[in-house]
Amino acid sequence: MTEQQQPSAQQRAIVEAGFAKANFIGDVGIHMTDCGVGWVEAAVDILPRHAQQNGFVHAGVQTTLADHTAGAAAGMLAPEGYTVLTLEFKVNLLRPALCERLLCRAEVLKAGRQVSVVESEVFAMIDGEKRLFSKATVTMAVVQMSD
Amino acid sequence: MTEQQQPSAQQRAIVEAGFAKANFIGDVGIHMTDCGVGWVEAAVDILPRHAQQNGFVHAGVQTTLADHTAGAAAGMLAPEGYTVLTLEFKVNLLRPALCERLLCRAEVLKAGRQVSVVESEVFAMIDGEKRLFSKATVTMAVVQMSD
Amino acid sequence: MTEQQQPSAQQRAIVEAGFAKANFIGDVGIHMTDCGVGWVEAAVDILPRHAQQNGFVHAGVQTTLADHTAGAAAGMLAPEGYTVLTLEFKVNLLRPALCERLLCRAEVLKAGRQVSVVESEVFAMIDGEKRLFSKATVTMAVVQMSD
Amino acid sequence: MTEQQQPSAQQRAIVEAGFAKANFIGDVGIHMTDCGVGWVEAAVDILPRHAQQNGFVHAGVQTTLADHTAGAAAGMLAPEGYTVLTLEFKVNLLRPALCERLLCRAEVLKAGRQVSVVESEVFAMIDGEKRLFSKATVTMAVVQMSD
Numbered sequence A, B, C, D: 001m002t003e004q005q006q007p008s009a010q011q012r013a014i015v016e017a018g019f020a021k022a023n024f025i026g027d028v029g030i031h032m033t034d035c036g037v038g039w040v041e042a043a044v045d046i047l048p049r050h051a052q053q054n055g056f057v058h059a060g061v062q063t064t065l066a067d068h069t070a071g072a073a074a075g076m077l078a079p080e081g082y083t084v085l086t087l088e089f090k091v092n093l094l095r096p097a098l099c100e101r102l103l104c105r106a107e108v109l110k111a112g113r114q115v116s117v118v119e120s121e122v123f124a125m126i127d128g129e130k131r132l133f134s135k136a137t138v139t140m141a142v143v144q145m146s147d
Helices: A009-020 A023-028 A059-076 B009-020 B023-028 B059-077 C009-020 C023-028 C059-076 D009-020 D023-028 D059-076
Strands: A030-036 A039-045 A082-093 A101-111 A115-126 A129-144 B030-036 B039-045 B082-093 B101-111 B115-126 B129-144 C030-036 C039-045 C082-093 C101-111 C115-126 C129-144 D030-036 D039-045 D082-093 D101-111 D115-126 D129-144
Touching: A009 A030, A009 A059, A023 A030, A023 A059, A023 B059, A030 A059, A039 A059, A059 A082, A059 A101, A059 A115, A059 A129, A059 B023, A059 B059, A082 C082, A082 C129, A082 D129, A101 A129, A101 D129, A129 C082, A129 D082, A129 D101, A129 D129, B009 B030, B009 B059, B023 B030, B023 B059, B030 B059, B039 B059, B059 B082, B059 B101, B059 B115, B059 B129, B082 C129, B082 D082, B082 D129, B101 B129, B101 C129, B129 C082, B129 C101, B129 C129, B129 D082, C009 C030, C009 C059, C023 C030, C023 C059, C023 D059, C030 C059, C039 C059, C059 C082, C059 C101, C059 C115, C059 C129, C059 D023, C059 D059, C059 D082, C101 C129, D009 D030, D009 D059, D023 D030, D023 D059, D030 D059, D039 D059, D059 D082, D059 D101, D059 D115, D059 D129, D101 D129
Parallel strands: none
Antiparallel strands: A030 A039, A039 A101, A082 A129, A082 B082, A101 A115, A115 A129, B030 B039, B039 B101, B082 B129, B101 B115, B115 B129, C030 C039, C039 C101, C082 C129, C082 D082, C101 C115, C115 C129, D030 D039, D039 D101, D082 D129, D101 D115, D115 D129
16 A cells, blocks of 8 residues: 555546545535545535634535545455445544645555445645644445445 | 423524525535434535535535534534534445435434534435434534634 | 343353453453353452553553453354454543442344444443443454464 | 643643543553653553453444543643543544553544543554554543642
């Protein structure tokens, strides 16, 4: 799972399809930006419609981004004919999120046969520095694809 | 926190404002349906745009609903001049969610001076029976409102 | 999973063995007190050795109790030849715990083929009233027993 | 919070006292092994009494270690006259734990005025390689010390 390792064409296709086929992801404006073996990065340009009642980015936007990106990272490593479904996740919101572009990087902590665990960081680059808004741990079931 | 107890006009106003002022909640289509002292119920009519890649309701829709409804329930019990912000939450997705209308009920487990804890159930009524899709535990900081 | 339903002799034996065979459970002083189909209750008499630095019951005692009792409840419902292993849990510590006898009740929220989810409450009876100290949600993998 | 930075004598004393004064920590056999500004390391020599029913290290041992070490790391950074109490934690058990000596490293992810968040890794060194057994995220309240 080193960053240097290039994903196979099939792995990249799995990640891309996971974003393209999920309506809610398009609806929120989330798109994949990069991926490697065991990690995926995604982003969303923040608009007024993403706000909660105090003007910050809604926790729901952050967790949608964190969960979906985690799923793509784990799905890429699932055996052929298998996909992943989120069993549970936990997210800490570290500070109110204000930014123009919200980023996420998900990295697989453990890719198992039945269960995978992924960590997602949600952050922005502000004045060239990474500002971490939330961090999630996502547990996913590895399940056979149904046709 | 018994269900029989009616919320004050001010408590109801806090809940209603918490839904009305949050852009992302309107964007996703979530609205408050009922509330009492220490609990809030909300709903969202499921459309194709809420789906994940396999056609189920996206986890992000469920957690946005669970988190926001929890915040309203805890916010209602915060002292005057105070509001709540989500510190963290954990959600278990118990089964794939398919339904026409997704419901949520959030109940305060502990209303503290600094921290409140709320439980949210996300479910549908199918053939007259409650089908539980996910359950979240939400920890919220009680913070002074800034003007 | 109603409380009225009596567990089978085999289910009770699974629960009893789960407590008897776990050395750390005996070491901490935890014992099973009752069980039904899909729920288990356990207790520990609190001694000075269970304290954290301020004199309260250590979170580790509470989570050992919550996790183990949850495992017994889920294990009872696993198919023959299968057992459960904790994948993850989350616990909220609602207030500092001071008591003579710490109790736990674990109830299965979902018994699945691959994964079960259990909720555990850790509390004491003080002046005849239940005082809730912590609440945990435990996700368990259903795995084949190895011989 | 760089590793190079030496903790002050007072910070080290806070960490040492946090381990020495907690009865349950001594009872389980956990001791602090090293610390820096914003991080603490601890260890426990595994004995038969630490086992669960299948012979692995009990999740309760791992979470006691993870939570307590996290508390020491956050407590070190609390303002004078303040200490920390665990609000909640979540732990993923990544694989069954078998080892002679269980290690933990806790690092502060965010040190706040009201709330701090710490990550703890529980692992063993096996044949010179780190084998990660569990990872926890711990949320702590920063509270005034009572005399």
